[in-house]
Amino acid sequence: MRNIASLLFSVALLLLCFSAQAQGVMTFExxxxxxxxxxxxxxxxHEFKFKNTGNQPxxxxxxQASCGCTTPDWTKTPVLPGKSGVVKAVYSSAGRPGVFNKTVTVTSNSSTPNTTLTIKGTVVGAEEMKASLxxxxxxxAPRLVLDRNTHDFGKMEAGQQPTARFTVKNxxxxxxxxxxxxxxCNCVGYKKAPQPIKPGQSAVVEVLYAQRQIGQMTDxxxxxSNDxxxxxxxxLKANVVRDLNAASMVKESATAVPFK
Structure with a gap:
């Protein structure tokens, strides 16, 4: 009986050791x-890249970011042993001149449950940036070129948010x-956040116009950018009217047509 008990204890100890060793390990570059x-x-x-050097996903x-000025994103699917993933940190520099030092804390099921990543730098004005180079x-440096600088929406209804598409080339x-x-006017923004544009490449950027004032508008x-x-x-230009429904139709040659 004593030998059996000793054997069972040894097996349990081995299983415990194996369980402790069977774990993912998040190793950042x-x-x-x-x-x-x-x-x-x-x-x-910036994308912080890591590799799973353990033996479990x-x-x-x-x-979690240390402030609202930093927006994190990360690999949402399980990262298998030997495979890689990323944690992306995005810092909004608008209206924040000067030195910054921010952190994002990564929580996972890896051998180290919490890992702290740090981004830092100095936000400078465009003219100061240009003078320092x-x-x-x-x-x-990158160079932004637009296909055009003006867009006329024509007639639009107040409260609508039409989209203008500009082609941006680097x-x-x-x-x-x-x-x-x-x-x-605080009435212009992106339809969706633009992605980085590689040298020599072009991308379509969608711009929303949410002007609510009535009349001929120019904003x-x-x-x-980092140009x-x-x-x-x-x-952006538009003739903003209260509505574009059937009540705004007029008779033209006995045929109803949209008001012009």
Whole structure:
């Protein structure tokens, strides 16, 4: 009986050891990223890459930022042993000049349940950023080129949010990052957040116009980016009416047509 009990104890100990060793291990390439100088108005973005060096899948339960100015994202599917995943940190620099040092905490089922990642840098104005660069750095910088700078929506109903589509091309040598759109009317924004544009590539950017005032309207919006040459202006026009329903129809040659 004593030998059987000893054997059972040994088996239980082995199973306990195996259970302790059977776990995912989240190994990051680095846990701190320094953006250096960031043009004010841009969304500074970095992907922290990690590899599962353990022997069980890793599932990220959540990522918590230290402030509302940082928006995290992460790999939502289980990361199998030997495979890789990412945790993305996006820092909104609009209206936040100066030094920043922020963290995101990753919670998962890995051997280290909580891992803290850090992003830091200095937000500077466009002119200050341009003045600080050498000619070689300017030559390597991203360059934003629009297919046009003006869009006329024609007649629109107050309360609607029509979309204008602009083609943005990056003529520079680094990724082009589009920042916030600002306007005095606070009625212009993205339909969805734009993605980084690779050098030589183009992308369609959808801009929403939510003007509620009645009449012939013209609004100028500023498109911020990491183009060191400065910001880009967009001019949006529209004839805003109260409604576009059947009550706004008139007779023209005995045929009902939309009011013009």
């Amino acid at each position: 680095k846990e701190l990223h320094d953006f250096g100088n960031v043009p004010e108005g841009t969304m500074a973005t 890793i599932v990220i339960a959540g990522v 050498t000619p070689a750095q300017k030559a390597l 003529m520079g040598k680094q990724d082009l990052l589009l920042g916030m759109i600002t306007s005095s 100028v919006a500023t498109l911020n 060191v040459e400065g910001t880009t202006k967009l001019t």
